[in-house]
Amino acid sequence: MIDVILQAFASIVLDPVTLGLMFIGTLAGILAGAIPGFTIAMGVILTLPFTFGMTAVQGLATMLGVFVGGFSGGLMSCMLTGIPGTPSSVATTFDGFPLVRSGRPGLALGLGLWSSFFGGMISAVILVALAPQLAFLGLEFGPWDYFSLIIFALTITVSLSGGNITKGLIAGLLGLFAATVGEDEINGVARFTFGFDEFKQGFAFLPVLIGLFAFSQLLTDVEDDKRAKSPLMSQSGAIVKVEHRQAILIILKRWVNLFRSSFIGIFTGILPAAGGSISNILAYDQAKKASPNRSNFGKGEYDGVIAPEAANNATAGGALIMMMALGIPGDIVTAVMLGALMIHNIIPGPTFIQDEPLLAYGVFIAFFVAHFFMVGLQAFSLRIFLLVTKIPMYVLASVILAYCAIGVFALHNVVFDIWVMFFFGVIGYFMKKLGFPLAPMILGVVLGKLAELNLARATGISDDILLFISRPWSLFFLLMAIISVIFPFYQDARKDSLFSKLYVPISMIILSLPLFLMGSPVRMIVATILVLTGGYFLYKRISSLNPN
Amino acid sequence: MNIKKDTIVAIFLLLFCGIMINSSFDIEDPGYQGMKASFWPTIVLCLLSIMCLVMLIKSVVTEAENNINSNDTNLTNVFFKFKNALICFLMFVIFLAFLDYLGMLIGGVLFVFGLLTMLGGFELKKIIKHFIISIITIGIMWSIFTFGLKVILPEGEILRIW
Structure with missing residues (x-):
């Protein structure tokens, strides 16, 4: 075991290429998280095409950099401008922005940054400890259990993605249906191809995902003509010197809040679809209830910054636990990582940690390392952030749409994949407009084939559906x-x-x-x-x- | 007019389910033992139809909260509301339709330039800025994928003849 951990450590920390990729990934994540209208998931999705040519460890390490960086990126914009960069940093705005306005921007940024770091570290320890144990539990699962687990993952995604449950279930079922198009994996029989040869391969998962999520999001971002033409932020703040030492001391004095918020984040991350957007508000709420200075909340209370930032970074570790242990994505980001593993012909599941220990421990170590990059890059990324916020959204959207097309083509070198992305982009855009949540559909597409395969195995072993x-x-x-x-x-x-x-x-x-x-x-x-x-x-x- | 958006969407989805269920009867049965290829899609489509029916009933029964008002049915208003999204759709379709002829490099530059200009405006200063942005960004991306990641992007007939 020690051998494997050392090898995995070497593959990340002693490999300058991997470290360089993580550096770029974390920086990109911080910027994606900081720009309102962009999300962490979008940052990870857009990173994906670059990872096709990398090894599995390098690809996942880069994406983890984006993932971890994204959570802390949100705090820059919410503290300096009062506008949350991502839904994961909404609660940070409540006390972070007043703290900045009261003349302590360096301390506010320091509290947010180091709470994110400590929250991430706590979740990393839990990830390393819990994922292998949960995977052992997963070895008990037969196809019946695995099928039921997928059904649970889909239903909880529907119920936690907000809005109308009927529309959520319809979205999930549409995702499952989209996964049935093409030749089925059990009998090799063509389904719903309507005579088109291109349909026989089915819809590749990544063009569908990029279309549904990134393409539709970009169209939404440029919808309002006036907003699309103005710079991303009218007020972008100023360069601030982060007060590291004092922030660390304050956080460590409030360790109960730190641990409570981190555990809320981890638990929320483990639940499919319940990501940082939920955990930061839950943790803030609990910190407020437990605080003796309840009346100070909303006016720049330190605990009000520590709680949401520790929770949202801890969510990342929670989401990884489910993916690593059972092969079930905890959110859209881990669904993309699952897709990235599949590109390298690695099928995550309960045996993943046993079958691919080097890769699994590589992911654990990359998750740790990404947090150090996050702290180190904050000051540098603040300068880039101030530059990027001057660009209008229509410029970013136009360039990224072209990039999506190039990236999707790179997957299989077929133009049909770009058409698939476009088709699902249009569907995703209208679904959003009509109030359908997209997360259940994405999970339906990811888990559809797995659900069918396990159902076939279960009915193949025994006719007894009881x-x-x-x-x-x-x-x-x-x-x-x-x-x-x-x-x-x-x-x-x-x-x-x-x-x-x-x-x-x-x-x-x-x-x-x-x-x-x-x-x-x-x-x-x-x-x-x-x-x-x-x-x-x-x-x-x-x-x-x-x-x- | 008192039609709800959800009613129209539910009817559309029910029609979709009907067509797909009908198409599922054409799925071949090779006669192997075990689960038939049409079994799982049929289950999914049946559940989808039930949920669409629930949505239809709910939209008819519940109080009108998302009725389509006259502004939503006015084509001019709809066009202006979704103008930018429609421009993106159109430009992307044109880009894809001409990809075989123009290739990813020329097609990409023209797509980004066209989209930037359609969304950003036609003033000379902006057009020049858009042209520079499209050449630099697509040039960088094309180089990264072609030389860095060794992906053979569509060359296009124009460059091939050249």
């Missing part, structure tokens, strides 16, 4: 899928309604059933705790309904 509910893991994921579909109704329900009061305790009791069926002592204990806690809450809430 195995989907009699196998404990499969039952567990199906119950989780049902609970996640109901979750948006719970969010919308009035707090004093019966449904709202009973949803959580009943869900806990129901989920304990498959855990009891698993039989192992640890899971039995977890199941017992779930039943007892659920039962206690159920009793308390029913009693409160009927005080007499």
